[in-house]
Amino acid sequence: MPRNAEAMLRICSWLDRLRVSDDHSTRQPRWITRITTVPPHLAVLSWCYGTPGYGVGKMDSSSAFSR
Secondary structure, eight states: OTTHHHHHHHHHHHHHHHOEEOSSOEEOOSOBOSSOBOOGGGOOOOTTSHHHHHHHHHHHHHHHTTO
């Protein structure tokens, strides 16, 4: 689809804006709702959500669009 790459870039940009940094690290929220995000310090480390899942998803999407 012609606009899939544009949509994926917009989604990745939006997710980048949700990350939180402190003195120790930069993290993505565990989950996101329309109203709020769950604070990253409450997240349980797992490969499929939060920072690790975000990284894997971003790598997969960049491979799909050759970026």
